[in-house]
Amino acid sequence: MNYELLCNKVISIVKLTGNFIRKEAMQFDVQKIEYKGLNDMVSYVDKTAEQKLVQNLEKLMPEAGFITEEKTINRAGKTYTWIIDPLDGTTNFIHGIPTYGISVALYEDRLPVIGVVYELNRGEMFYSYKGGPALMNKKEIKVSNNPDLKSSLLATGFPYYQFDEQAKYLKLLAEMMQKSHGVRRIGAAAIDLVYTACGRFDAFFEYNLQQWDFAAGCFIVQQAGGEVYDFAGGNDYFEKREILATNGKLTTEMLEAIKKYF
Known part of the structure; x- marks a missing residue:
C-alpha cells in the first residue's frame, strides 16, 4: 500500500x-x-x-x-x-x-x-x-530538545466525569506545576498531542481518554521522534486510555512523578 x-x-x-x-x-x-x-x-x-x-x-x-x-x-x-x-x-x-x-x-x-x-x-x-x-x-516537525522538567511547558486535560481519580490527579498536577514552566489545559487532546509533536509542548499527560482522542496524535508524536507510554511506563496506553507523551528526554522524570499517584 x-x-x-x-x-x-x-x-x-x-x-x-x-x-x-x-x-x-x-x-x-x-x-x-x-x-x-x-x-x-x-x-x-x-x-x-x-x-x-x-x-x-x-x-x-x-x-x-x-x-x-x-x-x-x-x-x-x-x-x-x-x-x-x-x-x-x-x-x-x-x-x-x-x-x-x-x-x-x-x-x-x-x-x-x-x-x-x-x-x-x-x-x-x-x-x-x-x-x-x-x-x-x-x-x-520534531519534538523539542528540552532536557528536563524545569525548562519545559506541559499540557494536560481535566476530567469531566469519573471523578474518583481527581484527588490523585490534583496532587500530580500540583507537582508538575511546581517543577515546570507551567501546565496548560487547552481542552482538546488531539491538539495537545500534535503541539507536543512539533515542540510547542514538551510533554502531555492525561487519563480517562477515548481512543479517538489520541489515536492519530500519539502516532504523530512518535513519528516526530517522541515517546508515548501508559502511566505505568508500558505500551498499553491504547487499552488503558491513559497517555504520557514526551519528547523522550522527560520520560523518566515524568514517570517517576506519575507513579507516585497512579
Whole structure:
C-alpha cells in the first residue's frame, strides 16, 4: 500500500469536513446542543462532520472498519480500522473558544499507519504515515530538545466525569506545576498531542481518554521522534486510555512523578 498517497487523500477529505465546521461555527446556536452524559456535550455539527468523514473514507477503503466518537457507524474491519473524532474540543467549539479540530487515524492489524489532526482555527494540518516523517502544512516537525522538567511547558486535560481519580490527579498536577514552566489545559487532546509533536509542548499527560482522542496524535508524536507510554511506563496506553507523551528526554522524570499517584 502507498501510505503517503492514501494520507494525502485523507487530508483532502479532512479539509472538506473542516470547511463545513468553520461555516457552522459562524452561525452555531448553543441551544442546539445535546448531552451524551455528565458534562459530555454533542451537537449536530459533530454528527454531520462524522457522517461526511465516514462517507468519504468508505470510498477510499470499502473494506475498512470504523471506531467513531458519535457512533454514526459501527463496523469492525479485519485488517484496517479508521478511528475518528470529527470534532475534538466540542466544548470549546460550543463556547466559541478557538481551539478544536478533526482527528483521523488508520490502523492496520492494530498498529497505526496514518494519522491526521487538523486544527481548524490556525489552519494547521498535522500528519504522518508509515515510513514517512511527521509534518505540519508540508513542513517536517520534531519534538523539542528540552532536557528536563524545569525548562519545559506541559499540557494536560481535566476530567469531566469519573471523578474518583481527581484527588490523585490534583496532587500530580500540583507537582508538575511546581517543577515546570507551567501546565496548560487547552481542552482538546488531539491538539495537545500534535503541539507536543512539533515542540510547542514538551510533554502531555492525561487519563480517562477515548481512543479517538489520541489515536492519530500519539502516532504523530512518535513519528516526530517522541515517546508515548501508559502511566505505568508500558505500551498499553491504547487499552488503558491513559497517555504520557514526551519528547523522550522527560520520560523518566515524568514517570517517576506519575507513579507516585497512579
